[in-house]
Amino acid sequence: MLATLAIECDDLPAIDDGELHIMAWLNANPSEAVITSISTADKAAVRATYALNLVDNVISLQKLARNAGVSSRQLQGMQHHFSEDWLSTIRTQLKMKIL
Incomplete structure (x- = not known):
């Protein structure tokens, strides 16, 4: 899968x-990739999902935590690169070919 x-x-x-391994799996299994969510705060990994046309499947840690019932106080203590705002900005930059 990695070579492919x-x-x-x-x-x-x-x-x-x-x-890299998860991107290889997603590339090798496109039908399963459609229902897969990816959580990362790594800009390069988000760029890789864009290259695979899966950038809209990326979900922020903040959103995952909120959905899991993490308290507002804990959510506010998260670093910016774990936020939905950060991820939204990166997605927009990728789609506009700025990044």
Whole structure:
């Protein structure tokens, strides 16, 4: 799967091994990828999901935590790159070809 990903998506940014493996799996299993959510605060990994046309499947840790019932106080203590606002900005920049 990794070799196929490297050949089919040679424009992927450099990402960590774990993220690379999940991107390879998503690329190899497109029908399952449609129902998959990905949570990452790594800009390069979000760029990789854009290259695979899966950027709208990325969900922020803040949204996951909110849906899981984490308290407002804990949510407010999260670093910015875990926020829905940060992710929305990155998505917009990718779609506008700014990033």
